[in-house]
Amino acid sequence: MKPYFLLAIALIINSCKASSLGSAPITVSNTSESSNTQNLCPEDGVCSIKTHKNSKLTLKVDTTDRYYPVIEQGDHIVVEFTFKKKGPNGTADGDYSETIHFQISEINEDLQIKNEELNQVHLLFGKHCFCKGEAGYYKVNRGILKLSRVKDEIMIDLEFMLNEVSHKIINVTETITI
Numbered sequence: 001m002k003p004y005f006l007l008a009i010a011l012i013i014n015s016c017k018a019s020s021l022g023s024a025p026i027t028v029s030n031t032s033e034s035s036n037t038q039n040l041c042p043e044d045g046v047c048s049i050k051t052h053k054n055s056k057l058t059l060k061v062d063t064t065d066r067y068y069p070v071i072e073q074g075d076h077i078v079v080e081f082t083f084k085k086k087g088p089n090g091t092a093d094g095d096y097s098e099t100i101h102f103q104i105s106e107i108n109e110d111l112q113i114k115n116e117e118l119n120q121v122h123l124l125f126g127k128h129c130f131c132k133g134e135a136g137y138y139k140v141n142r143g144i145l146k147l148s149r150v151k152d153e154i155m156i157d158l159e160f161m162l163n164e165v166s167h168k169i170i171n172v173t174e175t176i177t178i
Contacts, residue, residue, distance in 0.1 A: 045085040045168075046085075047084075048081075048084075049079065049081045050079070050080040050082075051077055051079055051080075051178055052078040052079075054106075055077065055103070056073070056075070056078065056103060057076070057078045058122075059139075067138070067139060069122075069126075071101075074103075076103040076104060076106060077106055079100075079103070079156065080099060080100070081099065081100040081101075081172050082098070084096070093130040094130070097127075098126065098168060100140075100158070101124045102145070102158075103122055108147070109149045112146045113144070114143065114144040115141060115142055115143070116141055118145060123143075124138070125137065125160070125162060125165075125169075126138075134165045140162065142160060142162070143161060144158070144159055145157070152177055156174045
């Protein structure tokens, strides 16, 4: 009985490794995260911001013609802001989150863009919840993004609005260290 048990464990471990290799996301080095970001974070939620150096943000389209972000190796900095709110106790699908992704040049010191110009940084908003018809990613074409860089710090001021979907995040004001 013992050899069969060991064989079963070995097969389970091996099958987990094989399946995870085929669908592993691209790992980007030089990633840093800060979870103490509470500037303008909606009530009852937790906000965090990640920066991915030496990266680029690629917008892909799935089979339903919806966008989704892919972070790959590149020569930009990808900024990923996340708001998460835990669902009510006892619910399996009550969690709610929103994400904002955009990329900036590693060499730009100051930047101010608005509305359609936001496409230059691939500004993408994501809503993740059990909310039929609203969950998914959306390109942001209304708003203003101001960046100011001093040495290894970047001050971010983003204000945006989407007509296609309701959202809790409307403004992100943060200083990140890269």
